[in-house]
Amino acid sequence: MRTEESWIADQPEQSEARPQDRGSQAAPPNGSKIALLTAGHAASDLYAAFLAGLLPVLIDRLLLSKALVGGLSTIMSFGGNYSQVVWGYLGDKLGRRWLVGLGIVISSVFMVLLGRVTSYTTAAAAVALGGIGVALFHPLAAAMAGSVGGRAKGLGMSLFSAGGNVGFALGPLFAAFAFTQFGGRGMWVAAIPGLLVAAALLAWAPPLPGSVHRERGSTRRALRPHLGALLLVFLVVTGRAGTVISFHTFIPVLLKERGASLQQCAQAIGLFIFTGAVFGLLGGHLSDRLGRRRVTFWSMLLATPALLSFLHLRGSAALPLLALGGGMLHAAVAVNIVMAQAVVPEKASVASSIAMGLAWGTGGLLPTPLGMLADRFSTHAALTLVACVPLLAALCCLAMPARQKDEG
Numbered sequence: 001m002r003t004e005e006s007w008i009a010d011q012p013e014q015s016e017a018r019p020q021d022r023g024s025q026a027a028p029p030n031g032s033k034i035a036l037l038t039a040g041h042a043a044s045d046l047y048a049a050f051l052a053g054l055l056p057v058l059i060d061r062l063l064l065s066k067a068l069v070g071g072l073s074t075i076m077s078f079g080g081n082y083s084q085v086v087w088g089y090l091g092d093k094l095g096r097r098w099l100v101g102l103g104i105v106i107s108s109v110f111m112v113l114l115g116r117v118t119s120y121t122t123a124a125a126a127v128a129l130g131g132i133g134v135a136l137f138h139p140l141a142a143a144m145a146g147s148v149g150g151r152a153k154g155l156g157m158s159l160f161s162a163g164g165n166v167g168f169a170l171g172p173l174f175a176a177f178a179f180t181q182f183g184g185r186g187m188w189v190a191a192i193p194g195l196l197v198a199a200a201l202l203a204w205a206p207p208l209p210g211s212v213h214r215e216r217g218s219t220r221r222a223l224r225p226h227l228g229a230l231l232l233v234f235l236v237v238t239g240r241a242g243t244v245i246s247f248h249t250f251i252p253v254l255l256k257e258r259g260a261s262l263q264q265c266a267q268a269i270g271l272f273i274f275t276g277a278v279f280g281l282l283g284g285h286l287s288d289r290l291g292r293r294r295v296t297f298w299s300m301l302l303a304t305p306a307l308l309s310f311l312h313l314r315g316s317a318a319l320p321l322l323a324l325g326g327g328m329l330h331a332a333v334a335v336n337i338v339m340a341q342a343v344v345p346e347k348a349s350v351a352s353s354i355a356m357g358l359a360w361g362t363g364g365l366l367p368t369p370l371g372m373l374a375d376r377f378s379t380h381a382a383l384t385l386v387a388c389v390p391l392l393a394a395l396c397c398l399a400m401p402a403r404q405k406d407e408g
Helices: 004-008 019-026 031-048 050-062 066-082 084-094 099-115 120-148 153-182 187-204 219-257 262-290 292-311 315-330 333-343 345-363 367-376 379-386 389-398
Strands: none
Touching: 031 050, 031 099, 031 120, 031 153, 031 187, 050 066, 050 099, 050 120, 050 153, 050 219, 050 262, 066 084, 066 120, 066 219, 066 345, 066 367, 084 120, 084 345, 099 120, 099 153, 099 187, 120 153, 120 333, 120 345, 153 187, 153 262, 153 333, 219 262, 219 292, 219 315, 219 333, 219 345, 219 367, 219 379, 219 389, 262 292, 262 315, 262 333, 292 315, 292 333, 292 379, 292 389, 333 345, 367 379
């Protein structure tokens, strides 16, 4: 019998597979399907990042305090992450692949409305509805990506994750460009790329895992023996998510206070996330060779000194350290999703929603109290505190077993 902890062992991927996994891991990756899902992830996260790109505009137009800025980020995180558990559960039950395309339609339509809002209430509503679209896409698409990754599951998932990072990096730039070029009334043009990608997914997305012979067992029964393993993944991803979302929210606030322009703020956010996409590919590749636990631990451990160094430097010298910090924070994002899916492969959408939605949603609660601290003290002081959170995630990695043998 296979114990719940062997999913995390620092062993080659084939030795970690459950019987029902081995056939899919022996197959070669489906490159065209991975590419389509990667493009979908890029489109979904492109619109998720519109809030960061338009924050300087919203701060000036709506006279927002830092606590209210953090509140918008928390609303986005709550809608875009916590509801992933619901969509993941329904995805495993229903197997409706067209839901991934619908998610992008919803997020693209509502997030572009941020360019026109005239009150905090309407901004919060647009962010909440856009977040639901983001949540609808992620767990189902991640389960699809895991199923078509074949024997290179870590690399396949890292490609899928890199698409999201690229979209998240380009989102603030695209939002700022669209607002500058077309103004608030013309922001609807920015929804067109998302609608085109959604159409492609509606036509050609792969089926959800097990949609032909769907597992009918209770989700609760399937998860219960593995709660300890899932809790470790949850804690690590929550620490990473809280740090990423906090920096993504308050980098433009910090740089605006230092005299940066709207475009310079967007470029800094883009650099932070784009480097994460590159490191995410590297982390996924290394996890197939060196082990998931090892890659996760070192990425978390090295993130804190890079972020602290960025905060204590000014000018162009700080940007490479921001990029390095972003890279380290994102290096094991895909690795942790694969970890969760390996625990309960028969409930891959639900497992993905825990590692992507529930954990990121919990981490996304951090910007609101962080904004209050920034109002009370300073943005620099608040970000210095949150830069130390990855060290706690690294400590959680130490609780993960380095090696566990199968029994039977």
